[in-house]
Amino acid sequence: MNSAALGQVLVFASLVLTAVVAGLAIVGAVRGDGRQVRAAGFGMRALAWLGAASSLVLLHAIITHDFSIQYVAHYSDSTLPLLYLITTFWGGEKGALAFWVLSLSVLGGVLAWTRRKDPSSYTGWLLATTALALLFFDILMVFASNPFETFLASGGPADGSGLNPLLQNPLMAVHPPPQLLGFIAYTIPFAYAMAAMASGKLDGSWVVDARRWSLFAWVMLTAGLVVGELWSYLELGWGGYWGWDPVENAALLPWLTGTAMLHTFSVEYRTGLLRRWNVFLAFLTFFLTIFATFLTRSQLIQSLHSFTGSVLTPFFLWYQVVLIVAAAGLILYRWKDLKPAGRIESFLSREALVVAAVLLLLMAVFVVVWGTLLPKFSESPAVLAVVDQALAAIASLTGQVHVPLTGAVNVGPEWFNKAVGPIGIAVLALTALGPVFALRQAPGDVARGTAWRTLAVGAGLAVVIAAALVLARGAGLSTASGMPFAAACSLYLRSLSWAGVYGLLAVTFAMQVLGVASLDWVRSVRARRSAKGESVRAAAGVLFRENPRRYGGHLVHIGVALTFLGYAGAAGKLVKKDAVLAPLEETTLGGRALRFLGTKDRWEPAGGYAALEAFFLVYPKGRPIDAVVVDSVRAALPDASSVEGGEPPFVTVRFASESAAQGFLVTTSARATLAPSLALSGVDRGRREVRLVPRRPEVLRVLPESFKRLAQAANGVVESAGKDRMTLRVGGRGDPTMTVAATDDSAFDALLAGWQAGDESPILAARAVGNQPTVVEVVPAGAGLLMSPEVRHYLKSENPTTEVEIEPGLLSDLYLAATPAQGAGEVNLTAMDHPMMSSLWLGAVIALLAGAALIAPVRRRRETVRKDEPGVAAVTRPAGPPGSGGRHER
Amino acid sequence: MSVEDLVFAMLAAGAVTLAMRAVVRMLGAAWGLDRGDGEER
Structure with a gap:
């Protein structure tokens, strides 16, 4: 049997078995018969192995290039x-x-394995729901989008x-799983x-059971x-990392509700409150994962992740309808039974903040x-009219002039940043407040507790940081412009854009989160140390x-706050520069100068692409060159009369004669710009001619225009070489050769020397100085940081990809992307100073590691926690969740 | 048959065997013959 047939058999067997498992689980759950529930559990375990088997078959077909399978081909x-x-x-x-x-x-x-000792109705419905969710995807795979076709x-x-x-x-290989x-x-x-809800086991134990699963999902989604x-x-x-593309938005939705769910779970687990919230959020999060997949796979929204038209759209549409009806029905049916175990008594309790x-x-x-759906929906004139009327009403209320909408509304990243930014900042502020206040707090408790002290320290810290930021920017402005310090601070505050204000607020609250979380850690550690x-x-x-919830939670919050510092940096202090540069031209970015040196072709046989690399030298603006670098040039050029x-x-090099200077210039240019891409195919000493052919003809196959760039370089x-000392002949159509002929021996020898020089020279580029024929300016390697972003052209794809080059730094990243421009040898450079990126990635890593550590099984908690134990003093301990029979961590 | 084929064949065969074992236990459990592993009887 071949792979395709074997795969078909396995996925079909999975489909049938899933239906059987769902049936068994439902029958077992309805009858309360442990035998059927147990059987469904075994069936689930069989499905896991069948899934593994069919995946192995597909992977094998891909690895062994079985192009008879459409998906593989x-x-x-x-x-x-x-x-x-x-x-x-x-x-x-399909994959x-x-x-x-x-x-x-x-x-x-x-899941079935973890529930193997509990063949109750509850487990039955649990397996039934899982099997039905699986059945939907099985049906899609077998009948609509079969990978083994x-x-x-x-x-x-x-x-x-x-x-x-x-x-x-490599990152894209890691991202989807x-x-x-x-x-x-x-x-x-x-x-x-x-x-x-289906089994009526509404004692809150499902929240305990589902907690670790929801943490696992959250960690995975966050990592993704x-x-x-x-x-x-x-x-x-x-230049960015988040573009508010529909698919990014779709992936963010379940993350938002999943994050909410982690917190409501924790509240129900400890107080019995928020029960309706929990079933609602569990449903909504799952629903949003389906909605996100629907959005991605349907052609509803044009997106960066432009998958081709999918046959799955109607399936997903109906599935969503079924889900809403089923979940809403069950929640309404159990509405009274989901009554919380009390009510929120104070606005300053943790549950109220959650x-x-x-x-x-x-x-x-x-x-x-x-924002994601509006562009699509407003294509319909009726929707557009409604939106237009709403905007007109808002405008009349606020006294602004309303400009009628003429076509579909287009909302860009700026709209999202403006709209979601304040919400994110408010959530961040609550993140700082939440851990300070205890659960089940009555209004009187707040005044007596230590919460205010922590809060005051945190708020003080935040205000100091915000003030320091404003003063620092004011001081910078004051020294740059010469205006009085106070006036500069006030000007800075008044000139802040909305993004700048968001950035400032985000930094302030992020600092407060860091302060509160770290303070609790430090205080508790100190208490333990002294005790x-x-x-x-x-x-x-x-x-x-x-107490992993508390201290692990703090770590996750610290990570999130650090990430927000990264977002705040991008919102408030991103510097971007676009420039078209010819070889040896310079642009500046902040305090740095970027000098474009030239381009080179590279062929990567393993990747099947040709890359056009653009080289830039980055150095601090205005600082003179190091003496060591000048010495290295001096050592490399013993013939020069002064360096x-x-x-x-640049380092200025003087030669004794004009011909020596020109000879050096020809050799250096030939070595740096021609020798890496063109090989000598013939040398005719008698006629003082060299024939040059591209070193990597494959590059020309992918990128025919690269020959033009080479010819331009040769012309340079x-x-x-100077007036009439050399001529260039470029081969005609289909003849990728160039011939350079020299009129005198010294020019000819200088040209040939370019190929003999090798790669060791410390000189990256050289140029003549207009009115001084004996002087040459050279760019030495040590004069700055060499960066080389590139564009890749693949044999099998028409769309080139950009490979940016990033010089990471603690406070900011230097980010370069370059694409070829129209003019001779020119490139379009996009350069950015991306502040606080390291904080963004570090925060993400901390949050992920802490989250992962929270999933890992922990030692059973002692059943009683002494009130005076260090580190738990600030939290009043409630009794365990009703019906959970103890407070052990699962 | 290459090494890849062999490795994948062995892994897939193992997975299918375990799946079949679980199916047999499923059928057993449905008729009350298999009381599950590691649980209180």
């Missing part, structure tokens, strides 16, 4: 390296679907079409909520989003959905193990 080819062959698995729609089925089967198998008429093409070059990036797993894993908390951001930052070349944060996050969901004499590390470890530092990055060398 469309998304891979025989030149792809192993990593990208594996990426192919989830690189297309992503197979990945979904595999992951959900495995998660379902693990073969070509009907032939055995398939000789080679595949290859993988989208944008996906040929956690992203999808995050989506998929939210099925389980949803299944727990449905099971609790962060890797996606990193990929976008490094690969897409537009509710406020949840409302804000839901508002963000609404805003993002609105028990433990070392800092031991004390921190014990705190984390004993001294010039205008950076000929001109540097």
Whole structure:
């Protein structure tokens, strides 16, 4: 049996078995018969193994290039390296679907295994919900989008079409699995909520059971989003990491509600409040993962992730309708039973702050959905008229002039930043407040507790930081412009754009979060140290193990605050510069100068692409060149009569004669610009001619215009030789050769020397000085930092990709992207000073690690916690959740 | 048969075997024959 047939058998068997499992689980749950529930559990475990088997078959077909399978032929080819062959698995729609089925089967198998000792109705409904969710994707895979489909008429093409070059990036290989797993894993908390409602086991234990699953999903989704951001930052070349693209928005939606859910779970677990919120959020988060997939896979919204038209749209539409009806029905049916175990007594209790944060996050969901769908919906004239009327009404209320809408509304990143920014900042502010206030707090408790002190310290810190930022900017402005310091500060404050204000607020609140969370850690560690004499590390470890929710939560909050510092940096202090540069021209960015040196071609046989590299030298503006660098040039040029530092990055070299200077210029230009790309194919000493051919003809196949660039470079060398000392002949159509002829021996020898010089020279480029024929200015390698962003042209794709080059720094990243421009040898440079990027990535890593540590099994908590134990003093301890039978961590 | 084929064949065969074992236990459990592993009987 071949791979395709075997795969078909396996996915069909999965489909049938999933239906059987769902049936068994439902029958068992309705009858309360443990036998059927137990059988469904075994069935689930069988599905996990079947999913693994069919995935192995698909992976094998991809790795062994079985192009008789359509999916393999469309998304891979025989030149792809192993990593990208594996990426192919989830690189297309059918494969992503197979990945979904595999992951959900495995998660379902693990779920069944963890519930193996409890064949109750509750477990029955849990397995039934999971199996039904899996059934939907099985049906899609078997009937609508089958990854094992073969070509009907032939055995398939000789080679595949290859993988989208944008996906040929190690980060892109890593991005989809956690992203999808995050989506998929939210099925389980949803299944727990449905099971609790269907079985009537509404004692809050489902929240305990689902907590770790929702943490797992959150960590995965966060990792997926962060890797996606990193990929976008490094690969897409537009300079950002989040573009409010519909697919990014779609992935953000379940993250927002999933984040809310983690917090409401924690409140219900400890107080029995927010029960309705929890079932609602579990449903909404799962629903949004389906909605996000629908948005991505349908052609509803034009997006960066432009997948081709999908047959799945109607399936997803109906599935969403079914989900809403089923979940809404169950929630209404159980509405009275979901009555919370009390009410929120104070606005300054943690549960009240959590509710406020949840409302804000839901508002963000609404805003993002609105902004994502509005462009599509407003294509309809009726919708447009309604929106127009609403805007007119708002304008008349605020007294602004209303400009009638004429076509579909287009909302860009700026709209999203403006709309979501304040919500994010408000949530950040609550993040700082939340941990300070205890759960189940009555108004009187607040005044007596230590909360105010912590809060005051945090707020004080935030105000100091904000003031310091304003004063620092004011001082900078004052020294630059000479105006009085106070006036400069006031001018800075008045000139702040909305993004600047957001940035300032975000920094302030992020600092407060950092302050509150760190303070609690530090205080608790100190208390333990003085009480028990433990070392800092031991004390921190014990705190984390004993109360992971609190101290792990602090770590996640610290990570989130650091990420916000990154966002704030981008909002407030990003410097961007676009310039068209000819060789040896310079532009400036902040305090740095960027000198364009030239381009080079490179051929990567393994990747199947030609790269056009643009070289830039980056150096501090205005600082003279180091004496050491000048000395290195002096040592490399013993024939020069004098070598001294010039205008950076140049070193001025004087020669004894005009011909020596010109000879050096020709040799250097030939070595630096011609020799790397052109080989000597013939040298005719008698006629003083050299024939040059491209070193890598493959580059010309992908990038025919690169020959023109080479000819322009050769022309530059000929001109540097001086009047009439050299001529250039370029081959005609289909003849990629150039001939350079010299009129005298010294020019000819200088040209040849370019190929003999090798790569060791410390000189990157050279230029003549207009009216001084004996002087040459050279750019030495040590004069700055050499950076080389590039553009890649793939054999199998028409769209080139940009590979940016980034010089990471603690406070800011220097980001360069360059594409060829129209003029001779010119490039379009996009340069950016990206502040606080390191904080963004560091924060993400901290949040992810802390989140992952919270998933890991922890030692059982002691059943009683002494009130005076260090580190728990600020929290009044409630009794365990009703019916959970103790407060142990699961 | 290449090394890749062999490795994948072994892994897939293992997965299918475990799946079949679980299916058999499913059928057993449905008729009350298999009381599950590691649980209180």
